Amino acid sequence: MTGLAAPTPAPTPSPRPGRAALLAADPRTRKRNAAERRFRFCGVMAISIGLLFLVVLLAAIVSKGAGAFRQTFIALEVELREDTLDKNGNRAPEDIAKASTFAYAPLLGDALLAAIRDNGITTELQTRKEIKPLLSASAAAQVRDFVIANPERIGETVAFSVLAASRVDGYLKGRVSRDSVARSKNMDARHLDLIDALRDAGVVEKRFNPAFITGTDASEARPEQAGIGAAMLGSFFMMLVVLLLSLPIGVAASIYLEEFAPRNRLTDFIEINIANLAAVPSIVFGILGLAVFIRFAHLPQSAPLVGGLTLALMTLPTIVISTRASLTAVPPSIRDAALALGASKMQAVFHHTLPLAMPGILTGAIIGLAQALGETAPLLLIGMVGFIASTHPDGLASGFLDPNSAMPAQIYEWAKRADPAYYERAWGGIILLMLFLAAMNITAILLRRRFERRW
Amino acid sequence: MYDTPLTEADVSTEDAKILARNVQVHYGTTHAIKDVSVAIGDKAVTAFIGPSGCGKSTFLRCLNRMNDTIDACRVRGTILLDGDDIYHRRVDPVQLRARVGMVFQKPNPFPKSVYDNVAYGPRIHGLANSRADLDRIVEKSLRRAALWEEVKDRLSAPGTGLSGGQQQRLCIARAVATEPEVLLMDEPCSALDPIATAQIEDLIYELRDRFSVVIVTHSMQQAARISQKTAFFHLGHLVEFGETGQIFTNPQDPRTESYITGRIG
Ligand SMILES: Nc1ncnc2c1ncn2[C@@H]1O[C@H](COP(=O)(O)OP(=O)(O)O)[C@@H](O)[C@H]1O
Numbered sequence: 001m002t003g004l005a006a007p008t009p010a011p012t013p014s015p016r017p018g019r020a021a022l023l024a025a026d027p028r029t030r031k032r033n034a035a036e037r038r039f040r041f042c043g044v045m046a047i048s049i050g051l052l053f054l055v056v057l058l059a060a061i062v063s064k065g066a067g068a069f070r071q072t073f074i075a076l077e078v079e080l081r082e083d084t085l086d087k088n089g090n091r092a093p094e095d096i097a098k099a100s101t102f103a104y105a106p107l108l109g110d111a112l113l114a115a116i117r118d119n120g121i122t123t124e125l126q127t128r129k130e131i132k133p134l135l136s137a138s139a140a141a142q143v144r145d146f147v148i149a150n151p152e153r154i155g156e157t158v159a160f161s162v163l164a165a166s167r168v169d170g171y172l173k174g175r176v177s178r179d180s181v182a183r184s185k186n187m188d189a190r191h192l193d194l195i196d197a198l199r200d201a202g203v204v205e206k207r208f209n210p211a212f213i214t215g216t217d218a219s220e221a222r223p224e225q226a227g228i229g230a231a232m233l234g235s236f237f238m239m240l241v242v243l244l245l246s247l248p249i250g251v252a253a254s255i256y257l258e259e260f261a262p263r264n265r266l267t268d269f270i271e272i273n274i275a276n277l278a279a280v281p282s283i284v285f286g287i288l289g290l291a292v293f294i295r296f297a298h299l300p301q302s303a304p305l306v307g308g309l310t311l312a313l314m315t316l317p318t319i320v321i322s323t324r325a326s327l328t329a330v331p332p333s334i335r336d337a338a339l340a341l342g343a344s345k346m347q348a349v350f351h352h353t354l355p356l357a358m359p360g361i362l363t364g365a366i367i368g369l370a371q372a373l374g375e376t377a378p379l380l381l382i383g384m385v386g387f388i389a390s391t392h393p394d395g396l397a398s399g400f401l402d403p404n405s406a407m408p409a410q411i412y413e414w415a416k417r418a419d420p421a422y423y424e425r426a427w428g429g430i431i432l433l434m435l436f437l438a439a440m441n442i443t444a445i446l447l448r449r450r451f452e453r454r455w
Numbered sequence: 456m457y458d459t460p461l462t463e464a465d466v467s468t469e470d471a472k473i474l475a476r477n478v479q480v481h482y483g484t485t486h487a488i489k490d491v492s493v494a495i496g497d498k499a500v501t502a503f504i505g506p507s508g509c510g511k512s513t514f515l516r517c518l519n520r521m522n523d524t525i526d527a528c529r530v531r532g533t534i535l536l537d538g539d540d541i542y543h544r545r546v547d548p549v550q551l552r553a554r555v556g557m558v559f560q561k562p563n564p565f566p567k568s569v570y571d572n573v574a575y576g577p578r579i580h581g582l583a584n585s586r587a588d589l590d591r592i593v594e595k596s597l598r599r600a601a602l603w604e605e606v607k608d609r610l611s612a613p614g615t616g617l618s619g620g621q622q623q624r625l626c627i628a629r630a631v632a633t634e635p636e637v638l639l640m641d642e643p644c645s646a647l648d649p650i651a652t653a654q655i656e657d658l659i660y661e662l663r664d665r666f667s668v669v670i671v672t673h674s675m676q677q678a679a680r681i682s683q684k685t686a687f688f689h690l691g692h693l694v695e696f697g698e699t700g701q702i703f704t705n706p707q708d709p710r711t712e713s714y715i716t717g718r719i720g
């Protein structure tokens with residue numbers, strides 16, 4: 001056709017009209033490249049902003065919560081005087097148990113006064129009553145527990161490392177200042193001077209506090225004693241219930257729906273409802289758990305079993321959706337291959353489809369579990385905020401039916417309390433919670449890798 | 456004449472392995488197979504040819520009841536395997552498929568080792584009594600599929616890591632490992648290069664001694680090369696069925712002639 005156009009002039013070295021030289025981008029290409037560059041820039045920006053938020057978040061959590069893992073202790077040589085602890089001198093356990101913590105307080109006071117004296121510290125605080133604010137109320141209980149466990153040591157002088165009061169800890173961590181102490185009743189600048197002197201003498205010392213990880217909650221007035229161990233155990237029992245219930249039920253339901261159920265109105269209806277359930281706010285599951293498991297089935301309140309059941313309800317749709325997605329992702333040709341060889345439907349599913357879908361299923365399950373682990377609202381409704389202040393075996397939640405708390409509920413409780421020492425512990429709890437979530441995600445990744453390699 | 460289906464009288468029924476009578480297939484409202492009757496001989500290769508969408512695959516899948524897996528699919532009529540109605544209420548499709556194997560258009564090895572691919576059928580059907588037995592079956596099947604020499608040193612390597620032609624031969628080995636009587640192949644070479652195609656064709660030629668092979672193919676040359684009987688499908692009808700040589704040299708139906716000479720397709 002073009003050959004029929006008007007005769008062209010003599011051939012010129014310039015490129016044909018309408019075609020740009022290869023070395024110079026034409027305007028259209030330039031525009032396209034610019035659009036591509038803009039898009040890439042937006043992507044990089046989005047990721048940078050995300051990373052920035054992550055860094056800020058992690059930095060905030062670590063800087064605010066790390067302190068909770070360190071606690072101030074006071075090293076004391078306590079004389080376990082027979083005349084106060086065992087008046088009859090017969091070491092009978094009943095008699096020793098009769099001595100309450102009030103009997104121990106003076107011994108501790110004396111021990112602290114002795115420590116002040118021995119280290120040559122001069123202070124105006126000379127009486128037991130005046131130095132009492134330095135010691136945690138838990139110190140007496142700690143010594144008493146030791147004596148009850150080792151009655152033969154009565155009469156000796158034993159070295160203890162007891163918890164300092166929360167405000168001593170706060171002073172060493174910079175939370176309590178001289179200004180704030182001025183407004184307080186039973187502590188003043190003299191106490192702070194004494195703490196400085198004791199710290200220099202090595203009597204008062206800040207160190208890692210395993211009791212924060214293993215311990216139980218404490219009353220409002222004793223933040224130094226509070227730990228998240230019992231709540232961790234509660235969370236563990238709950239997660240066990242969630243895993244044992246929602247994984248098999250969810251996977252079985254998905255396999256049935258995806259591979260066996262006929263496509264009809266009923267299955268469509270079920271499908272839509274599962275999708276809707278996944279979007280139901282967690283507090284609705286909480287009130288459902290309250291109504292069904294506690295009011296109707298009369299299961300005990302605050303029990304990890306009930307919490308686990310409630311969270312399992314919440315996790316089920318997540319697991320069903322992710323399992324079905326990973327089952328559909330398995331190419332149908334694999335199913336056909338198995339069926340054409342004379343495998344039954346079930347054999348095709350269990351020998352081929354399911355193993356191939358496993359990485360996706362596990363990832364979904366772990367994400368569901370992680371969600372459940374961090375879930376707070378439904379726990380508040382079913383009373384999973386049990387106040388567990390004693391240790392095993394006398395009451396520490398040791399099973400599925402004992403009242404307990406859970407990590408996020410415990411964190412919520414602490415954050416609610418007025419004392420800033422509890423605020424720090426709430427952040428510390430969040431660090432632990434994040435560590436668990438990270439561990440779960442890493443497990444998910446490792447499992448996925450393992451299954452993928454196994455092929 | 457133009458749209459009348461082949462009548463049963465045209466179908467020779469002596470020594471037929473599979474005998475189909477008045478088969479109708481519907482996908483929902485689509486009428487995909489219209490009153491097809493055909494007799495497929497034993498120890499012979501039967502080729503199904505015809506333009507795309509004419510129902511070759513659909514009919515092939517009726518023969519091992521793979522259509523059962525499609526919800527919308529309805530099959531009517533009778534299909535006899537050695538005289539037994541395979542659509543009888545009491546027939547278990549699982550058992551049927553052990554006797555009527557299938558190879559698909561796209562190679563679909565399991566994401567497992569070469570060995571496990573071939574051993575899967577014998578395992579689920581309990582064909583091997585011992586590990587050594589199974590080893591023997593695997594070797595025999597791979598030899599039959601002309602793949603043994605190429606994979607004997609990497610039986611534990613993934614079957615999905617083989618080349619396309621090797622994968623398809625692996626699928627054939629997997630299908631013959633269960634000792635089927637009929638082997639259905641749905642365009643087994645359409646995803647392969649000419650060399651792999653030639654290998655598979657040689658293989659089909661060999662397999663004819665033991666199995667009744669039904670192959671769907673797009674290539675008329677292929678049908679002419681490897682089959683004894685050819686069936687020509689058009690718009691769901693079986694237009695013509697007969698000796699391959701006769702179909703290609705002297706077609707009876709004008710539609711067959713147009714297709715073979717390239718006027719429909
Ligand atoms: N799974 C299915 N669902 C609905 N219709 C189908 C399905 N498979 C095939 N068909 C229809 O049946 C007819 C025959 O298809 P098919 O057997 O695949 O043809 P061929 O293999 O000869 O190309 C086509 O019209 C196709 O649209």
Ligand SMILES: [Mg+2]
Nearest residue numbers: 511512513641
């Ligand atoms: Mg086809």
